Amino acid sequence: MDRARRVLSRALTTLVVTAALAGCSNPSADTAPQEAGWLAPGSDIATALSTQPPSCLASTGDPLVRQGELLFNSPFLLGGQAAKAGVSCASCHENGRANPDFFFAGLSGEPGTADTTHGFFGPARDDGVFNPVLIPDLASSAGHQLVDRDDGAALSDFLERQIVEEFEGERPGPDIIAALSAYLKALDARACEDEPPASPETWRGPLSMAVDAVLAAEDSSGETQAAYRRAARHFLRRIHDRFPHARDAGLREALVEASQLIAAGEPLEALEQMEALRPALAAAEHRSLYNPKTLQARYGQG
Ligand code: HEC
Numbered sequence: 537m538d539r540a541r542r543v544l545s546r547a548l549t550t551l552v553v554t555a556a557l558a559g560c561s562n563p564s565a566d567t568a569p570q571e572a573g574w575l576a577p578g579s580d581i582a583t584a585l586s587t588q589p590p591s592c593l594a595s596t597g598d599p600l601v602r603q604g605e606l607l608f609n610s611p612f613l614l615g616g617q618a619a620k621a622g623v624s625c626a627s628c629h630e631n632g633r634a635n636p637d638f639f640f641a642g643l644s645g646e647p648g649t650a651d652t653t654h655g656f657f658g659p660a661r662d663d664g665v666f667n668p669v670l671i672p673d674l675a676s677s678a679g680h681q682l683v684d685r686d687d688g689a690a691l692s693d694f695l696e697r698q699i700v701e702e703f704e705g706e707r708p709g710p711d712i713i714a715a716l717s718a719y720l721k722a723l724d725a726r727a728c729e730d731e732p733p734a735s736p737e738t739w740r741g742p743l744s745m746a747v748d749a750v751l752a753a754e755d756s757s758g759e760t761q762a763a764y765r766r767a768a769r770h771f772l773r774r775i776h777d778r779f780p781h782a783r784d785a786g787l788r789e790a791l792v793e794a795s796q797l798i799a800a801g802e803p804l805e806a807l808e809q810m811e812a813l814r815p816a817l818a819a820a821e822h823r824s825l826y827n828p829k830t831l832q833a834r835y836g837q838g
Pocket residue numbers: 608613623624625626627628629649650651652669670671672673674680681682683695698699716720
């Protein structure tokens with residue numbers, strides 16, 4: 537980038553950040569986790585929002601698998617209504633597994649089911665019939681695998697059609713499909729046999745996803761770079777929405793600022809900002825909507 541463009545981009549960043557901060561000037565911002573919006577009425581929302589199933593990844597450490605995981609967790613891989621609502625692949629398949637509490641009004645029958653041939657997310661697969669089915673655990677091969685994961689061409693075709701036809705997303709490029717395929721292939725129930733069925737959900741997960749998505753964006757170009765940047769900003773938003781306390785207005789503003797730095801193509805500054813936030817996030821965790829007691833006070837049991 538030449539100097540003039542850099543100066544312009546910095547000026548724009550300042551403008552955007554100032555505007556974003558102005559929007560945050562009301563310290564009692566009433567944020568709420570988007571994922572609370574698709575949990576079954578009567579389910580134990582506090583437990584659902586504070587725990588997660590083990591991810592059962594057979595090859596942790598492979599950067600391509602991690603990149604696939606980031607995209608799998610990003611609503612912006614999908615288009616239209618899903619992206620607007622904040623729904624990602626992982627909303628239904630939490631950590632690549634199932635989600636027994638998933639309930640999206642109009643799309644779900646029993647909790648944990650979804651009608652994947654419904655016109656809500658995209659018209660292409662609308663069969664005009666309300667026929668929700670159980671969301672499968674993608675790490676388990678127990679009888680419901682719809683696609684052979686070892687057949688690369690079939691898997692790519694399945695994923696591409698799913699994103700474009702089922703969820704009205706933009707046609708994903710080969711890098712995006714390669715990462716998603718690697719992630720799906722690495723899911724294996726045998727990899728987590730010895731782990732407890734649920735572990736705590738904290739801000740550390742989305743923060744490390746945001747950091748890795750910024751790094752993945754740096755290694756990519758074009759639409760893939762944009763996809764990782766949007767994913768990173770989504771992960772920061774997820775943290776932001778879990779800290780609604782009036783005392784955490786500054787924390788929320790700093791998260792917005794990090795997000796704007798990513799959007800403005802300032803990865804180093806964004807990474808520094810995210811790193812610097814760790815102590816403040818840890819200090820405020822007890823009053824955040826990651827804390828089971830705070831969640832309990834807000835959502836109660838059932
Ligand atoms: C609204 C909830 C929902 C979302 C969002 C969703 N799925 Fe699914 N998924 C389902 C349901 C329900 C089925 C079972 C469909 C069937 O049996 O016909 C399924 C089936 C699958 C299968 C086939 C099962 C298998 O193990 O072979 C794969 C793979 C899959 N989903 C991956 C994804 C990916 C990748 C995304 C994001 C691009 C995604 N899903 C988004 C609900 C969802």
